Amino acid sequence: MKNTTSRLLRGVLLAAVTLSVASCGLPRSGPSKNEIFEGSVMRSGDAFVVSVNSRVTRATSVTPALGFSDEFINAGVVGSDTIRPGDTLGLTVWENVDDGLLSGAEGNATTLQEVQVDGAGFIFVPYAGRIKAAGNTPEAIRRIITNQLEEQTPDPQVEVRRLAGDGAAVSVIGSVGGQGLYPIERPSRTLSGMLARAGGITIEPEIAQITVVRGNQQGEVWFQDIFDDTRLDIALRNGDRVLVEQDTRSFTSLGATGNQTRVPFESQTISAIEAIATVGGLQTNAADPTGVFVFRNEPAEIANMVLGRDDLVGDQRLVYVLNLTEPTGMFEARDFAIRDEDTLYVTEAPFVRWNKTISALLGGLNSVNSLAGAASGLGG
Incomplete structure (x- = not known):
């Protein structure tokens, strides 16, 4: 009778532990792959889940369109000898x-x-x-x-x-050697000359953006593009304001990656494979290489191209799926461009969740045995 009671109590406690694990869930870093797919508009969610291929890569390959308008580009160089009010x-x-x-x-x-x-x-x-x-x-x-x-x-x-006078001057601020108000002189009549006059930039050239404000007009350009395209080395005008700042774009890394954090862009473009490498790669003991996801709010124009539609209006929630185990998976990840405010998420491998479940149950069994032993002692 005593053994029967102990076995009965152990069974009840084991059932309670199993139900608790099943209902409350286990610790994890985010949704599973199946849960993400369940959020598709084809099921019960409001996001489009798309597998990345070469067509999707081409449709989403968009980089920030920086440059100067024709008004900036066509402005002639100011004669260094021309006198102006204030000179x-x-x-x-x-x-x-x-x-x-x-x-x-x-x-x-x-x-x-x-x-x-x-x-x-x-x-x-x-x-x-x-x-x-x-x-x-x-x-x-x-x-x-x-x-x-x-x-x-x-x-x-x-x-x-x-x-030297203040009749024709340009203000230069931001990440330069010396912020200040500089006169337009023969060596500093163009954007590159004025930046040199201000001591040059003090941030990495690859991620430096130059903004020029002229009246109610504004133009932005990558610093390196000034030297790659001489048209962008525009002539300056009195009252121009030049701002030098670091690229503010970033993406967020979550899930089974080496580092879960917000990551600033370190170059003008960054691919999915570079983004993964930047955060320390996939966790070898936890990550599922078939479950690499990129969450993004995509403009309707691109969303229609990706989905082969023409009826979508406004930003759309898209979830891009990368499977690094496919024959072309690494190539697709290398070619897929990460954009500003993207979320890179890597799911846990199924066996990780299985191990967590087993560990929880084994821990529960130990608790069951302890409780059953205590109950048996009380019953004796």
Whole structure:
């Protein structure tokens, strides 16, 4: 009778443990492969689950479209000698008389330092009057002043120099050697020259993005593209704002990978196989190489191409499936592009879940035996 009671109690406790494991579930890093497929629109979910092949790879191979508009590209280089409002000029006038209009008895040369071009673009020169400087070169201004003075003093000789001023300047901020406001001079009339003038960039060139804001227009370009395509090394204009910043794109890695984290892009493009390698690869003792998933909100245009449809509107939830054990699986993963805000998820292998279940049951059996032993002792 005592043995029968012990066996009965052990059976009841074992059944309770089994039901508990089945109902409460086991610890795991995320959904199983079957649960993901169950979320397909073909079953009970709202996502499209798509196996990656060469056609899907081509349809989804989209990289950020960076570049400058025609307005930026077609803008000509500003002449380094063109005077603008706010510039500062230096003037020297020689007169061919001992006692000239401007010079005194001590000499026949008169120097006017730091003559400011006003907001309307004019300067004032004694006896020459108000002179239009903005839009002219120093040589043109020299001729104008000479013509004005030669009516009052014989054979005047005039020199006009453009000094450093704030009439044509560009602000450079972000990841550069020296942030600041820089004048447009002959060496810094283009984007690359201005970046060099600001000390160069201080981040990896591969992931450096350059933004130029001009009035209500804005353009972005990869730093390396400036040198690959000379058209993108645009001419700068007064008031331009140049921002240098690191690429802000990233993807998230979850599941049976070497590292579960948010990962910034380290290059302009990154493939699925590179993304897996970046986070330490698959966990050899846990990952299912047939269950590598990429979760993404795909624009309707691309979603229609991938699914061979034309009726989808708005962003669509797509789950891309990579099976690394197929003959072309590694190639497909190498060619499949990861995009900003993607989630890379690797499921656990079935045997891992089986081992967890067995471990839980064995632990439960030990507890059952202990409880049964205690009950038997109480019954004795």
